[in-house]
Amino acid sequence: MRVIRLKLGNVGVSIKKSSKDLVIAQLKNDQIPFIVKEGVAEPLSVPPTLDNQLLMHLTWAITHYFGCKKND
Structure with a gap:
């Protein structure tokens, strides 16, 4: 399971699938x-x-890391 930790502004966020x-x-x-x-x-x-x-940035980050299909 991939966990991504990042800071959006002054808020720490942990994102996991x-x-x-x-x-x-x-x-x-x-x-x-x-x-x-x-x-x-x-x-x-x-x-x-x-x-x-913050919601907009969270949505973008999750779409970018978990939603985009990778071109292999």
């Missing part, structure tokens, strides 16, 4: 599940305290 289509983003106090369909990540639920810009 939970199943084939489910990716979990772990922030300090929140867990945000994302589903990856057709190479694009979409959040399943979003905490009301989450900044929209």
Whole structure:
């Protein structure tokens, strides 16, 4: 299982693939599940305290690392 740790602004984020289509983003106090369909990540639920810009960057990072098909 691949775990990616990164910092978005001043927020530390840990992203891991939970199943084939489910990716979990772990922030300090929140867990945000994302589903990856057709190479694009979409959040399943979003905490009301989450900044929209942070959500946009999280969605991009998950799409980039887990959604994009690799050309082998």
